[in-house]
Amino acid sequence: MRRLRLVLSRGAAAGLLTALAVSCTGDSADSPNTTGSSPRAADETSVSSELQSDYMRVVRKVLPSVVEITTREGLGSGVVYDAKGNIVTNAHVVGEHRSFTVTLADRQQPLRAEFVGRYPVNDLAVIRLEDPPSGLRPATFADSKTVGVGQIVLAMGNPLGLSSSVTQGIVSAVGRTVTKPAGDGAPSAIMPNMVQTSAAINPGNSGGALVNLSSEVIGINTLAAVDEQLGGAAPGIGFAIPSSTVTRIADQLIEDGKVTDSGRAALDVTVRTVLGDDLSPAGAGIVSVNQGGPADKAGLRPGDVITELDDTRITDVQSLAEALAAHAPGDRVTIGYSRGGRSHTTPVTLGTLGSP
Template identity: 65%
Template sequence: MDASLPSRRPAYRVPLSLTAALCAVTLAAGCSPAGAGAQAVDRQPARGAHSAQPAPLTQRSGNDLQSDYETVIRNVLPSVVQIESGNSLGSGVVYDGKGHIVTNAHVIGDRRSFTVTVANSEQPLRAELVSSFPEQDLAVIKLDSVPRGLRAATFGDTSKVAVGQIVLAMGSPLGLSSSVTQGIVSAVGRTVSEGGAGGGTGATIANMVQTSAAINPGNSGGALVNLDSQVIGIPTLAATDPELGNGTAPGIGFAIPVSMVRTVADQIIEHGRVVDSGRAALGITGRTVVGPDFQPAGVAVVTARKGGAAAAAGIAAGDIITQVGGVRVTTIASLSEVLAADRPGQRVKVTYTRGGATRTAEVTLGEM
């Protein structure tokens, strides 16, 4: 990918497993990409027993920086596990001392039992699904028995993640367990949509952390870590360039921010499921429609759920949504990306067409 050529739009893929097909995703329409510059805010405290944090870094020599890398790896790598889900292989992060492990929903797929390899156990361990939340591509599994010395990771603060920070990606790329790659935070606030084919969940995820650390198949569900030995994200997506035969574009990967990881994992552990997604929704099913030029031109409402946000505002099946909150909507993906930046209960203006006439409605957004 050549970022200097704006006409070239990269595709994105989910680094799913060694055997599953990779899933195409796209960046948000109309931005570089949508949501860039948005701030993520932690809403939940960290949970679980976590190791002490090293002192903040100051001006470092080359040898000191190498020592910092080695310290981070010693602190965090024992908390990163390998997950086998049928023929799929991915990674996970030990969330607490009770054996809960957080990973990507696309890593576990539709299975309920897994084989997990942890750093302090020679034998693979069994784990069971607690719950999956495909809408955010996150899931929690739990070890059947907790090995002695299991170490939970330390989870950082999304609001302190800044462009230029050195980060390490830890996981099992290509089946190479306990592997580490290095890079920087390239951007924050990215909104990315996964496709639903080839093993992806179809999720639209806001406020993702973009990194230059290599993200490869098998890294999904692992840890993106800062030099304070804190997990700041869960690596989930890697970019590909269609002009290079859909080969992986070096240095463009994405991780789910730790604030969302905590929000989802804490609810799953406490309630067995996500009870408050924090994600806005219109309460419709829809499909992309094309205009006279055969280009995507909006989202046709297939169904508007009774009592849902759209139906309550008078939007009905057959209407074509073209704008939400003043942002143009051309596809199902772009609609999801716009809503990803909003909150349930927020009032937005929705522009739609009915019988060739343009209409607007004030909609109080519901919850996904």
């Protein structure tokens, strides 16, 4: 069975790129010489011309809002969030750095930026230009609820150091739950409600914009899939963080430097994978319980092993995280667990996942 894994689309330090040109011959002597076209062909040409005009209009309007972010270790992309110089990007682009160089799409002179906040749980971060120039072009962010499968989108960023690049595709799926691999000092994370797209997302695109034909940002480009069987990129499978998640997290990072309302469900426990007698994963063992949190109120305590969440079997830490990702704060679920060799169940009202 073919397997895919996800890779961060952050770029490495700029390297040498070689372009190969392929020439095409013109019409051959045997080609028919058409002097007219059918009404259908004319209609198709008109539609194609209109779509091309839409693409160019969107690029002209949104591309100035997409920036290149450079750190000591590499480069990525970002999107101008407001006129104060705040820029939203991926947490894995920012890493542990606190100062950055930012190049705007419509300016050659690099600008300095400083760290504002980082939320690795959703792979989002905000940095701020130290001296925002006049005429800064903040992007417009869409409501994620309006995003639908089949919608035409453009991915904008700086793949492989090629600044201000644009690729085209569609929204392939919405509501995907994916696992972000560990990197840049951050652990792996379960990311729900992701937008899947066929628009090419390559290293350096991380933090860039996924844009609809209304010139609205519908997501922040984050991950690309790799075909483990072929050992290379899986064409047409990329993921973006939905715009509503971006604005929710960015607003809190700008205001407080941390996130208290992620919109994601939590039990407020620290867990580890527990192995059964056959040494296979058998549940998520509770290491600690936050006082006053959902698990504490439900009577769960350290040493308990969570084995079910509603009808979902829990075998390890990741399966618990995936099960929680399918719920929202305030949802009432039933937790199955073992204590002292006996099985129990308890109702739990889920809380909100905050900053780690």
